[in-house]
Amino acid sequence: MATSALPRLAGGQRSDWLAVADALLDTAMRQASDGHGRIVFPGDAGGYGAAVDGLEGFARVFLLAGFRIAGARGQGVDELIAFFAEGVRTGVDPDAADRWVRIDEHAQAKVEAASLALALDLTREWIWDALDARTRDRVIAYLAPVVGDDTYPQTNWVWFRIVVQTFLRSVGGPWSAADITADLARHDSFVREDGWLSDGDERAFDHYVGWALHVYPVLWPRMTGAAELADERRAVDVARLDRFLLDAVHLVGGDGSPLLQGRSLIYRFAAAAPFWAGAIAGVPSTGAGRLRHAAGAIVDHFVARGAPDGDRVLTLGWHHEWPALAQSYSGPGSPYWAVKGLMGILLPADHDVWAAPDEPLPITEADDLRAVAAAGWIVSGTRADGIVRVVNHGTDKARPGARTADSPLYARIGYSTATAPLLDDLAWSDPLEQAVALVDAAGRATHRTALEPLGAIVREGVGIAASASDVHLVDIAPTTHRHGAGLAGAAQSLGRMTVTSLVRGAWEVRIARLDHVAPGVDLDTLRVRMGGWPLAGAEPAHATSTGSAEARVDGRVSGIRALTPEATSRVTIRRGASPLGDMAAIPVLTWDAVVGVPFAALVALTGDAIAEAVEPLFAVEGAGEDTVVEVTWPDGRRTRTPLTDSGAPRGAHRHSRARSGARHAIAKEQHA
Structure with missing residues (x-):
């Protein structure tokens, strides 16, 4: 089926969202290595090399699979479950040719480890619980180096350590309460007026405010065992998101285009993520129908203009492939952080957001x-x-x-x-x-x-x-x-x-x-x-x-x-x-x-x-x-x-x- 046949999502049904997600998943799975431990998309190797590219491709696509499996409650997605379970087994096998790059080998693995941990938590009942004991031990050993690691950049990266340690804590692995406390305090230091955050000490106001600094505080409390860590701050984080969305929904163009400003624009419809975060959190000030429509309009903007391309691949670019838009470290798997814009599919079919009346973009x-x-x-x-x-x-x-x-x-x-x-x-x-x-x-x-x-x-x-x-x-x-x-x-x-x-x-x-x-x-x-x-x-x-x-x-x-x-x-x-x-x-x-x-x-x-x-x-x-x-x-x-x-x-x-x-x-x- 050609890309042009993908359904439009603004005003569409949940089945339309699943069709777009499934199209991306189907193509990505065909790019996997023999053991499914890496997914390597076409194109030149990124600035960090092919091995990092393969980990990045797997982790980001696994996050989308996690949304899909969780939203389906494990029903009718057996192929996804089997594929990514094998990828996890291969990824942590030290003797596998397509194993994951370790956290102590390259810092980019710290980023991808957060997607791995989130996806494993989302699919816990269908993947983690079914893994053999040796594989579970290897996963824990793979993630454990994040504990006590003080080399994380003091930006949105603090959430990568929080998420990984929360997962480790839930499976009996090592974790540090001091690390999580310090990282949450660092996140709070980014808070500015009216629900806005800066991505670090610099005056860095960009899409990271939405697709990272507001998304993780919504996904994190849903992780197994996170409630006692997150309950005291949940209301504050949701209130900040609620206020931010009052501005953010006015930053979407009438054609669904997000603002072309800031780095990492190759993530494209990841810009829809904060609207789904608002729907998941149940923010009071913006209706669920408007949040869903805004997210859909952003995804539609790209689908209608060549992203994904005719082979259903997200390339380095905006509407079409344009590598100069990427940062020097970006590889062919980098654009798949766009999957955050589809995270609403983790909400099951009986969730209120799917029945909410559609509300158009404010503009x-x-x-x-x-x-x-x-x-x-x-x-x-x-x-x-x-x-x-x-x-x-x-x-x-x-x-x-x-x-x-x-x-x-x-x-x-x-x-x-x-x-x-x-x-x-x-x-x-x-x-x-x-x-x-x-x-x-x-x-x-x-x-x-x-x-x-x-x-x-x-x-x-x-x-x-x-x-x-x-x-x-x-x-x-x-x-x-x-x-x-x-x-x-x-x-x-x-x-x-x-x-x-x-x-x-x-x-x-x-x-x-x-x-x-x-x-x-x-x-x-x-x-x-x-x-x-x-x-x-x-x-x-x-x-x-x-x-x-x-x-x-x-x-x-x-x-x-x-x-x-x-x-x-x-x-x-x-x-x-x-x-x-x-x-x-x-x-x-x-x-x-x-x-x-x-x-x-x-x-x-x-x-x-x-x-x-x-x-x-x-x-x-x-x-x-x-x-x-x-x-x-x-x-x-x-x-x-x-x-x-x-x-x-x-x-x-x-x-x-x-x-x-x-x-x-x-x-x-x-x-x-």
Whole structure:
């Protein structure tokens, strides 16, 4: 059966979900080694080698099999049970040619061990209990090295150790209460406002918030024997998830696309996982029918566009194979963490979620404007074109004070469900799309990491966010390891820049101010460069006029129009830089640099021609704490927005953990 014949899941039945899961399982099982201990998908070996690839393939597919077997209560899935039981026996057999890479041989085995432990727990009655004593002992010995191992990265990886030790505890193996306590405390240190979490100490707000940091606290308490470890915190974890989902459901585009932002995007419909976590946990604030529909819409987005491919394999890419989207360590089995987006099938047929009335995505019902204070985001979704846009003034995957190159995946000003950041080699050294940079006489562009968030709020129908940064050139040091963060190297400061965004619908008024230049820097050699949204396709149409540039692809328009004088305009074309099309077009403006003078532009991404029934206008009144920005938007509405002298939204704290004004603004928007 061709991939196109797979059923659509949004609004579908549980049987449709099973059909998609079974299609992935059937194909994966045909890629297994003779002893079923490894599953190796077609393609070049990943950065960690073929043996790790085989373990990764088995563990991630076994997780999907675990969901399937548990949801069926072991009925009618005998082939799956037999296949993966044999794979477990082979995997822990030290003499097997296709044994699992051990935890003390490669750190990636720590990641995959968590999927193995979860799947073994889910299928305990049908696989673990039927294993012979020698195999069970070997499984315990395989997992035991995690106990007391203090080399786990202090990120979402802490959950891998929690899950494995919880399973070990349930089968009489070694475990450490101190380890679990420490890892839970570390998880709690990631907690930010409104149910959001950062993946570690860096400002890393991405899909890991949902598919890892909110999923494991829901799956873990369901493990055998976990209740006494988890009961005291279960209500708090569910409350955080409940609040997070109020934002997360508004980050799905009308076509089901998740936000193209952050690392590990090759996991694709793993982005559906937090919605299933909400259904499993029974969160009170978002209906089960909406959670199920949102998850289905995300899976549908990929199934309808070539993922899995014609051979029913999930390749390294987005809609289609595009290896540049992967991190340097990714192998052909890596995309199968996507199976987390199907974890709702672990809920049996008689679960209430399958009978809940279907509820559509919020963006198909109304426009949305909200602030995510923790991440420094303004989120704007428009019903007319189904696009969700994020304007980013708080996320860069860096610690405060760092001076690295910007990561295209984290540090750009804008991300959306209809565009992708450029990801060719040049994108890591030259921030162009959705960036404001100083460009020197040699054509080198500055970076803004680590930025200083100045606040993100919604006031009177306008989203307002700002950030400041020490803008610097980076002489990037060669590296073969690219894990999503910006690249390091010797940095040279050119000055300080503040950028403020005012957001309404498809439009952003972006205001950049060069606060000062560094000693010894010749201001006369510098230009201020502002890049708009990147649109990718087979051959984007584009045009420029005085102070304005525009690109068009498949009915979508990216435009940038100067609101302050003396700007020059162009459209830059980049080939092979986007997973969404062969050619990417980026409208760009530049000005001669001047200290203390605002440079402003209207930046737009829309599914229709940019409406300019009224010429957009921009003015700044007053100074200091009395600064007010007046904008006449293209639809004719006039707004007056008070800002501080730093460009920050007045009333927003400059400290990312204490924005009571932002919380009030969000609550006001949600109940409007």
